[in-house]
Amino acid sequence: MSAGEQRGRKPRADVQRNRTALLETAQRHFLQHGVDTSLEAVAKEAGVGPGTLYRHFPTREALLAAVLHTRSEELVARQAGIDRLADPAQALEQWLRAMEEYFSAFSGLPDPLMAAARAQEPDNPLTIPCHTLITATDQYVQAAQLTGHVRDSVRGNDLFLAACSVAWIKGTGTDEESLDRLRTLIASGYRRQDTQA
Amino acid sequence: MSAGEQRGRKPRADVQRNRTALLETAQRHFLQHGVDTSLEAVAKEAGVGPGTLYRHFPTREALLAAVLHTRSEELVARQAGIDRLADPAQALEQWLRAMEEYFSAFSGLPDPLMAAARAQEPDNPLTIPCHTLITATDQYVQAAQLTGHVRDSVRGNDLFLAACSVAWIKGTGTDEESLDRLRTLIASGYRRQDTQA
DNA sequence: AATGCGTACGGAGGCAGCATCCGTTTTGAT
DNA sequence: ATCAAAACGGATGCTGCCTCCGTACGCATT
Numbered sequence: 001m002s003a004g005e006q007r008g009r010k011p012r013a014d015v016q017r018n019r020t021a022l023l024e025t026a027q028r029h030f031l032q033h034g035v036d037t038s039l040e041a042v043a044k045e046a047g048v049g050p051g052t053l054y055r056h057f058p059t060r061e062a063l064l065a066a067v068l069h070t071r072s073e074e075l076v077a078r079q080a081g082i083d084r085l086a087d088p089a090q091a092l093e094q095w096l097r098a099m100e101e102y103f104s105a106f107s108g109l110p111d112p113l114m115a116a117a118r119a120q121e122p123d124n125p126l127t128i129p130c131h132t133l134i135t136a137t138d139q140y141v142q143a144a145q146l147t148g149h150v151r152d153s154v155r156g157n158d159l160f161l162a163a164c165s166v167a168w169i170k171g172t173g174t175d176e177e178s179l180d181r182l183r184t185l186i187a188s189g190y191r192r193q194d195t196q197a
Numbered sequence: 198m199s200a201g202e203q204r205g206r207k208p209r210a211d212v213q214r215n216r217t218a219l220l221e222t223a224q225r226h227f228l229q230h231g232v233d234t235s236l237e238a239v240a241k242e243a244g245v246g247p248g249t250l251y252r253h254f255p256t257r258e259a260l261l262a263a264v265l266h267t268r269s270e271e272l273v274a275r276q277a278g279i280d281r282l283a284d285p286a287q288a289l290e291q292w293l294r295a296m297e298e299y300f301s302a303f304s305g306l307p308d309p310l311m312a313a314a315r316a317q318e319p320d321n322p323l324t325i326p327c328h329t330l331i332t333a334t335d336q337y338v339q340a341a342q343l344t345g346h347v348r349d350s351v352r353g354n355d356l357f358l359a360a361c362s363v364a365w366i367k368g369t370g371t372d373e374e375s376l377d378r379l380r381t382l383i384a385s386g387y388r389r390q391d392t393q394a
Numbered sequence: 395a396a397t398g399c400g401t402a403c404g405g406a407g408g409c410a411g412c413a414t415c416c417g418t419t420t421t422g423a424t
Numbered sequence: 425a426t427c428a429a430a431a432c433g434g435a436t437g438c439t440g441c442c443t444c445c446g447t448a449c450g451c452a453t454t
Contacts, residue, residue: 111369114366114369114370115369115370118371118372151385154382155378157375157378158375158378158379159382161366161379162379162382165362165365165379166362168362168365169311172308172312173311173312173315174311174315174358175315178354181352181354181355182358184350185351185355185356185383186382186383186386187386188386188387189382189383189385190386
């Protein structure tokens, strides 16, 4: 429509078809078996050969990033709701929760995510989303610091790491109660003198 | 000496020899390549066949637990020094640091460790050490609570998880500065109203 | 020294997953 | 209907896991 971008030839139909089939199947497998699931199995169930899978997504990270793209949109949607909150402290809290759920979408996801977060070269397709999230977190932190609810020493990156940690622990199968206690501990860490214990 | 335990035959010499050779080689490989290192490579470098390795250590966890046994002794040694500290808060802090270093001895170690910690059946050889550590942590926590330095809501298990998290993050290659900021965040979380920010 | 027995060895082999390469098929354009 | 580009997909080679079993070793006995 806006930017007519069809130079030369019209793209083949099977390309898009295979791509979406792969993405759907991959998401199912990631959900059921974690990020280390067999890519061969994904290809087979999607009804394509291994070669096709690797042509579309050269690495496991590329496939993961593509699948995660869908989830990112949900996160952005939640972000809109969070931004409407009046209390910045509450906004930060909900944002951390949203990130945590995003991180623990698939078991084993935090590992490649952290690998991408520390990477310098942008060859890892997960790197950009990570930096976006850190920046976003920092915004919420700064807003909450202005109202005095959060210690000044806290940075967005710190809470990004914390959320990632909790997601990782969640992925190891820890019970929900221990998890919630850990969240509380972290909250006590970034909130300004909250004597709730 | 004390309990003369040599029923029937004297144990063969090569058994002990191979065992120690395997342990030494395994520790080197774990250090260099993390817990997911190739066991075949370990066996080859130790000068034994794969069969011998698996007879001595039926699973990767068993080998890991055996290698970790050496490190456990270092931890116990540090514990003696920590117990001599007058300030329980300081003791707790140092204990957490010691645990964290123990957990991050090999890259990737926190994962099997957490898997063992949540396991019910004691068929996992890492399970017992884990429960020991949680109990020990709880002791330090309670001592520090008596002097009022630590929030009453905190449990040993919470800080065990926290230490494990930090160790995991360390293993992902995060820089030392971010790591230290995270430690501070957690410390602010368990300490009683420490307004250091 | 020589023999015998039980234990431990170790490598061959079957399996699964990764990643690639290339002959073949599909698809859109003419 | 024909063509050429583009995409397909499976055969292939590789690495690592783990097991099984014929063989060799080491300790005890004579």
